[in-house]
Amino acid sequence: xxxxxxxxxxxxxxxxxxxxxxxxxxxxxxxxxxxxxxxxxxxxxxxxxxxxxxxxxxxxxxxxxxxxxxxxxxxxxxxxxxxxxxxxxxxxxxxxxxxxxxxxxxxxxxxxxxxxxxxxxxxxxxxxxxxxxxxxxxxxxxxxxxxxxxxxxxxxxxxxxxxxxxxxxxxxxxxxxxxxxxxxxxxxxxxxxxxxxxxxxxxxxxxxxxxxxxxxxxxxxxxxxxxxxxxxxxxxxxxxxxxxxxxxxxxxxxxxxxxxxxxxxxxxxxxxxxxxxxxxxxxxxxxxxxxxxxxxxxxxxxxxxxxxxxxxxxxxxxxxxxxxxxxxxxxxxxxxxxxxxxxxxxxxxxxxxxxxxxxxxxxxxxxxxxxxxxxxxxxxxxxxxxxxxxxxxxxxxxxxxxxxxxxxxxxxxxxxxxxxxxxxxxxxxxxxxxxxxxxxxxxxxxxxxxxxxxxxxxxxxxxxxxxxxxxxxxxxxxxxxxxxxxxxxxxxxxxxxxxxxxxxxxxxxxxxxxxxxxxxxxxxxxxxxxxxxxxxxxxxxxxxxxxxxxxxxxxxxxxxxxxxxxxxxxxxxxxxxxxxxxxxxxxxxxxxxxxxxxxxxxxxxxxxxxxxxxxxxxxxxxxxxxxxxxxxxxxxxxxxxxxxxxxxxxxxxxxxxxxxxxxxxxxxxxxxxxxxxxxxxxxxxxxxxxxxxxxxxxxxxxxxxxxxxxxxxxxxxxxxxxxxxx
Numbered sequence: 155x156x157x158x159x160x161x162x163x164x165x166x167x168x169x170x171x172x173x174x175x176x177x178x179x180x181x182x183x184x185x186x187x188x189x190x191x192x193x194x195x196x197x198x199x200x201x202x203x204x205x206x207x208x209x210x211x212x213x214x215x216x217x218x219x220x221x222x223x224x225x226x227x228x229x230x231x232x233x234x235x236x237x238x239x240x241x242x243x244x245x246x247x248x249x250x251x252x253x254x255x256x257x258x259x260x261x262x263x264x265x266x267x268x269x270x271x272x273x274x275x276x277x278x279x280x281x282x283x284x285x286x287x288x289x290x291x292x293x294x295x296x297x298x299x300x301x302x303x304x305x306x307x308x309x310x311x312x313x314x315x316x317x318x319x320x321x322x323x324x325x326x327x328x329x330x331x332x333x334x335x336x337x338x339x340x341x342x343x344x345x346x347x348x349x350x351x352x353x354x355x356x357x358x359x360x361x362x363x364x365x366x367x368x369x370x371x372x373x374x375x376x377x378x379x380x381x382x383x384x385x386x387x388x389x390x391x392x393x394x395x396x397x398x399x400x401x402x403x404x405x406x407x408x409x410x411x412x413x414x415x416x417x418x419x420x421x422x423x424x425x426x427x428x429x430x431x432x433x434x435x436x437x438x439x440x441x442x443x444x445x446x447x448x449x450x451x452x453x454x455x456x457x458x459x460x461x462x463x464x465x466x467x468x469x470x471x472x473x474x475x476x477x478x479x480x481x482x483x484x485x486x487x488x489x490x491x492x493x494x495x496x497x498x499x500x501x502x503x504x505x506x507x508x509x510x511x512x513x514x515x516x517x518x519x520x521x522x523x524x525x526x527x528x529x530x531x532x533x534x535x536x537x538x539x540x541x542x543x544x545x546x547x548x549x550x551x552x553x554x555x556x557x558x559x560x561x562x563x564x565x566x567x568x569x570x571x572x573x574x575x576x577x578x579x580x581x582x583x584x585x586x587x588x589x590x591x592x593x594x595x596x597x598x599x600x601x602x603x604x605x606x607x608x609x610x611x612x613x614x615x616x617x618x619x620x621x622x623x624x625x626x627x628x629x630x631x632x633x634x635x636x637x638x639x640x641x642x643x644x645x646x647x648x649x650x651x652x653x654x655x656x657x658x659x660x661x662x663x664x665x666x667x668x669x670x671x672x673x674x675x676x677x678x679x680x681x682x683x684x685x686x687x688x689x690x691x692x693x694x695x696x697x698x699x700x701x702x703x704x705x706x707x708x709x710x711x712x713x714x715x716x717x718x719x720x721x722x723x724x725x726x727x728x729x730x731x732x733x734x735x736x737x738x739x740x741x742x743x744x745x746x747x748x749x750x751x752x753x754x755x756x757x758x759x760x761x762x763x764x765x766x767x768x769x770x771x772x773x774x775x776x777x778x779x780x781x782x783x784x785x786x787x788x789x790x791x792x793x794x795x796x797x798x799x800x801x802x803x804x805x806x807x808x809x810x811x812x813x814x815x816x817x818x819x820x821x822x823x824x825x826x827x828x829x830x831x832x833x834x835x836x837x838x839x840x841x842x843x844x845x846x847x848x849x850x851x852x853x854x855x856x857x858x859x860x861x862x863x864x865x866x867x868x869x870x871x872x873x874x875x876x877x878x879x880x
Contacts, residue, residue, distance in 0.1 A: 168207055172214045175205035179215065182223045187798070187841045192234055195227045196242050203246040212253040220250070221262040228271050232278075237285050240275050247272065248292035260296050264306065269296050273307050280315045287328065290319070294332035297339070310346040312336050317347065320355045330370040337377055344381040353387045357394055405431035405451055412476075413459045418469045425463075425475035428456075432482035448483055456483065457496035464501050470511040477502060477517035484524035490532070493525055499535050507544045515548050516558035519565040526568040533572035541569055664702045673706055674715055677722040684725035696733040699726055700740060707751070717760035720751065724768040734775055744772075745784045752788050762792075766803035773807050776814045779823060786811070786823040793832040798844055801836075805847045812854050826858040830867045837870045 178201030185194045202220070206212055224247055231239040247268060251259040263269050272292050279285040293312075316333040337343045360371055375394065378384040388394050408427035415421035432448060460476050480498065483489050499522070506518040522541075526532040545566050552558035663676045680699075703723045710716060727734045741747045748769060755761040769789070773779055779786075789804040808824055815822045829851070836848040852871055856864055 168211050171205040171207040172211045175202050175211065175215055176218065178202040178205065179218050179220050179223065182227065183219060186223055186226050192227075192230050192239060195230060196239055199224070199227060199243055199246050203242075203249055206246075206249045206253060209253045212250055212259075215250075216254070216258050216262075221259070221266050221268065225263075225266040225268050225271070228268060228275075232271060232274060237279060237282075240278075241285065241288055244272060244275060244289055244292045248288065248295050251292070251295035251298075260298070263296055269293075270306055272296060273312060276315060277311065280318065283319060286319055290316070290332045291328045294328045294335060297332065297335040307336075309336060309340060309343045313343050313346040313352075314350045317350050317352050317355050320352075320359050327366055327370055330367070330374055334370075334374045334377060337374070341381060344378060344384050347378070348384060348387060353384075353391055353394065357391055360394060406454055409451060409454055409456060409459055412463055415463075418472060421463065421472045422469070422475065425472050425479065428479040429475050429482065432479045448486060448489065452483065452489055452492060457493055457498055461496065461498060461501055464505060470509065470514050473505055473509070474511070474513040474517040477505065477514070477521045481517060481520035481524050484521060487528060490525050490527070490529050494529065494532050494535075499525065499532060500539065503536065503539045503541070503544075506548065507540075510551055512552050512555045512558040515552050516555065516561040519545070519548075519552075519558075519561035523561065523565040523568045526565070526572065530572045533569045536569055537573060541565070664698060668706075670710060670712075670715060673710055674718060677703070677706070677715075677718045681718070681722040681725045684722070684729055696726075696730050697736045700733050700736040704737075704740065711754065713755045713759055713761045716754065717764045720761065720764035720768050724764065724771045727768070727771045734772065737772070738775070738778060744778070745782045748772075748782065748785045749788055752785070752792075759797075762795075763797060763799050763803070766792075766800055766807070770803060770807050773810060776811075779811050779814070780821050781823075783823040787825065787828075790825060790828050790832060793829065793848075794835050798841055801840075801844050802847050805844075805851045809847075809851045809854050812851075812858065822858075824855075824858075826855050827860070827863050829855055830859055830863050834867065834870045837873075 178198045181201065182195060182198035184190075185198055202215075206215075224243060228240070228243045228247070231243050234240075247259075247263065251263065254260070260269075263272075272289060276286060276289045276293060279289065313333070313336060316329055316336065319329045320333075333347075337347055356371055356374070360368060363371065371394075375388060379388050405428070408424050408431060411424035412421060412428060415424055428451075432451065457480070460480055463476055464473060480493065480502070484493055502518045502521050502525075505514060506522065509515055509518070522532070522536060526536060545562050548562055549559060552562050663680055668676065700723070703719055703726070706719050707716060707723075710719065723737075727737060738744060748765065751765045751768075752762060766789070769785060786808065789807055792800055792804045793808075795801045795804070808829060812822070812824055812826075815824075833848050833852050833855075836844060837852065840848060849871065852867055856867055856871075859867065
């Protein structure tokens with residue numbers, strides 16, 4: 155079974171759980187295809203749930219048919235009306251969406267109707283809180299990324315049900331989280347919340363809630379009070395207003411406490427409050443909502459109070475906390491220029507350069523980075539103060555702590571992005587030191603590569619690694635590329651990210667010394683890069699890429715790596731016509747080459763599915779298909795494969811080629827009578843999708859057949875029209 159996550163590197167324990175989960179998916183696939191009992195479906199679901207160990211294992215599973223299979227199973231469970239069966243499937247979906255940081259689960263669940271079915275389950279059991287709780291957990295996980303599927307839900311109905319659940323004796327914390335996600339999707343839902351008595355429900359809940367529930371209530375209120383009517387309703391309830399505006403949480407009181415602090419302890423306590431009040435939680439959508447208190451703090455003189463406190467430098471802890479509050483505030487572009495005009499840059503730089511505490515280095519670097527983002531005047535002042543040599547000198551101080559070293563690199567990247575030609579010669583060795591120590595940490599590797607991009611712009615030059623004598627800086631950067639390539643490819647390439655120049659990854663892939671694990675990582679990244687290469691940046695590397703990937707196929711012959719390489723090759727040839735030309739030119743006998751790939755592993759394998767997809771891509775070059783008689787013989791034999799994907803793929807290729815050849819083409823590579831014989835088997839009994847493709851193909855080839863086999867096929871077609879597909 156093919157999985158888009160096969161390039162994710164797992165340890166032995168994770169590999170075991172992933173293999174067992176994949177076995178569960180295969181069992182579920184067969185049970186669904188053969189219309190087995192609900193008990194058999196649920197048995198397979200239990201296997202999958204029990205082995206969803208962590209994020210990496212889930213990533214490995216996401217390329218399979220797991221979501222549509224769970225959709226069928228959940229529908230069956232809902233129709234059965236048995237609550238425990240429904241909860242079994244919902245908990246599996248919940249776990250998948252919890253561990254999926256790439257949003258693929260939430261998106262696929264929306265497209266396959268699962269999110270709406272989970273809502274249906276919640277409505278069915280809303281009056282039974284112990285059953286509603288796990289369903290709420292699933293819905294909270296499925297709604298955390300503001301997926302468009304939320305727009306298909308009954309928002310007002312959900313708000314009503316969730317609000318009623320708040321009145322339960324022991325509401326699950328996830329009810330509040332779910333309510334927060336749903337309300338955040340649309341301002342109109344805030345009105346619904348007010349209409350169904352949401353504020354009184356929160357008042358009742360808060361009176362007896364523990365600290366965890368109170369914190370969740372507060373995060374919900376912070377969304378509500380962005381809505382004028384809801385803000386008035388909150389302010390009218392003293393018990394609730396105190397949670398957001400109460401004296402013990404009043405940010406202005408914290409600012410006043412810092413201003414008047416006469417001891418390290420008092421200053422530290424006030425600084426902690428300021429950090430909390432300026433903290434900006436990153437929404438799942440990636441939006442950074444402005445802290446509720448930021449404007450009032452700035453208007454009350456936050457920056458001057460911070461300058462006074464930092465000038466006294468009561469302790470490293472206080473300095474780091476105050477710098478952290480400034481960093482938080484300066485995430486908003488509204489306040490960066492005000493912070494600069496207040497004279498904060500030289501104060502923060504002095505702390506950054508003089509401190510030997512990694513916490514202070516991290517906080518001051520973060521504050522300077524956020525101030526410099528999009529404000530060239532800050533970057534210019536930092537250059538004049540000597541940020542380049544100072545930041546490089548601070549890397550050894552920050553090195554033991556990944557977050558601190560990231561902050562220093564991000565600060566350098568912000569300066570280099572504004573002034574790309576101002577490069578210090580010792581930055582390269584510092585970058586190498588960072589990658590050597592923390593290169594396997596995703597966030598550090600990402601920051602290192604962001605810094606690398608800032609350093610090489612505007613030239614964007616990358617010397618080929620295969621030349622054997624690459625400069626030291628490029629050798630070091632390849633370590634960062636290697637680290638990133640071992641993280642799931644959506645971390646590197648995708649609609650929201652392009653951290654590396656395509657040339658860098660391409661040249662890395664061409665290194666003849668890559669190991670098996672390195673090949674898995676980089677070909678996964680290449681596949682994703684080709685899929686998102688809207689600028690056609692790979693076209694200038696067509697020849698090298700085709701030759702490199704074909705060479706890797708010769709070197710690495712195991713099923714998993716081979717399948718990943720073939721998928722990468724197919725992704726390249728889909729977007730690059732020159733690449734297809736290079737393939738036909740380089741391969742020699744394409745007929746024997748593709749046949750060897752099709753037969754390298756069993757029909758029910760990811761490799762075979764990938765090669766069928768590759769042949770489908772190559773079939774765009776219609777004139778080349780006549781030279782592949784052996785390939786079409788192989789495809790014909792695989793029409794009846796146990797793998798639905800292989801079967802459907804083979805039929806699609808044969809159908810498209812038959813249509814392109816025309817009725818009078820005597821040089822067609824297709825043996826139509828052999829195809830008809832296989833189709834008769836499928837038309838008698840096959841899963842719905844396979845049956846539908848078989849009917850389409852039979853309609854296309856019927857005219858090409860001699861009289862007797864044509865009559866037999868037409869007879870089978872008529873019979874299959876009255877007999878439901880298996």
